[in-house]
Amino acid sequence: MKAILFEQFGAADVLKIGDAPDPVLRPTDLLVRTHAAGVNRADLTHRRGGYGWPDFGDSTIMGLEIAGEVVAVGSEVTGYQVGDRVMGIVGGGAYAEMARIDYRMAMPIPEGLDYVQAAAITEVFVTAHEALIHLGKLEPGETVLVHAGAGGVGGAAVQLAHAVGATVITTAQASAHALVRKMGADHAIDYQTEDFAEVVARLTDNRGANLILDFIGAPYFERNVNSLDFGGRMVQIGIMGGIENARIPLDRLLYRHLQIIGTVMKSRSQEVKHAMSRRFKERWLSQFGKDGLNPVIDSVYPLAQAGAAQQRMEDGLNVGKIVLTM
Incomplete structure (x- = not known):
């Protein structure tokens, strides 16, 4: 062959x-x-x-x-x-x-x-389901932030979250905003020109998202934690932006009863x-x-x-x- x-x-x-x-x-x-x-x-x-x-x-x-x-x-x-x-x-x-x-x-x-x-x-939708539903416990009516919503897993996650009945916020370059909205995103953030943490705070009246799916890693980590609502969950499924100097606001993690979960299928x-x-x-x-x-x-x-x-x-x-x- x-x-x-x-x-x-x-x-x-x-x-x-x-x-x-x-x-x-x-x-x-x-x-x-x-x-x-x-x-x-x-x-x-x-x-x-x-x-x-x-x-x-x-x-x-x-x-x-x-x-x-x-x-x-x-x-x-x-x-x-x-x-x-x-x-x-x-x-x-x-x-x-x-x-x-x-x-x-x-x-x-x-x-x-x-x-x-x-x-x-299969690779993207199985991964998205595992992160969103099995680990992230996304429920209808909750708000989820999906990073890289125009990518493979991100796009699958946007579709599944919309199908669940969640409010979907996603980050994507401006040229892909029409696509992510077509897939089911309620709000699209241009990660190149906007601070996603500020936009999430504005969209949620400063409460934050119930669930965040992140592929980026260290550069987004602190802002992700600060963008979670009380009892919020974050599922880390990629480290495209690297692992160095990831800051953890431990007070936010502790007093808001947050959960941070890592997952990878290959291992x-x-x-x-x-x-x-x-x-x-x-x-x-x-x-x-x-x-x-x-x-x-x-x-x-x-x-x-x-x-x-x-x-x-x-x-x-x-x-x-x-x-x-x-």
Whole structure:
């Protein structure tokens, strides 16, 4: 099969298309002919050497998110058969023409969605559901601040929060404000020209948000804590802005009974990942389609141009998901 390979860590141009052996089917696997694969920031970290030379459980090949057609089924698999259209999160191996996926991580592709759309769903929406609902306990009528609302996980979180019935505030560059409002944001803050803490205070009559989802890290940390209402929760799901010099206003944390929760999917056990996928599937899968939830697609590249696709993400040019097609 054709796959994206690289022999040394580095810039996007280290990625080359080449030949790799087909995955070996295990008892709990689906073998999938991959039609599309989502590009995620974890792929950039992988390419730069942030994980070393990992085997995330399914493959040493890059990529964590697939959509395709089942071509073989393991002996212990239930609920799937050859010919099914499936999508899901894999432990490596998405940047290839064939991939294997534990059937407990797989989901049927909703009717009416194509493979490109399907490849843009699971990583971001499962992560968003886990942060918003399972950990963040978002309830109808609450106010949530979602940072980076035009990004993959951020955009998914905006949609889910709107569907829950929350008031949604999000940060995004001004050019993306129309998009985030279309996805369900009630208020959009231009992080380049506005102080989000001041805007949140104004919008909430100085009470603050009930929940904040943050991808940025240290540069936003103190302002995030100061932007939480009494009993508020913050879920940290990224550190794009770094980890140095994060200031914690401990008096605010203590006297307002705040909760700060960190989460990352990659380092969790398989059992936890199965549960995360199951929770998302049971709550939201039936709501995807023409008039419901939908992934936002930024751009589509052929597999051989994986380096260019990653460079677009690295340059911060994408609004929504970047997808590779095979």
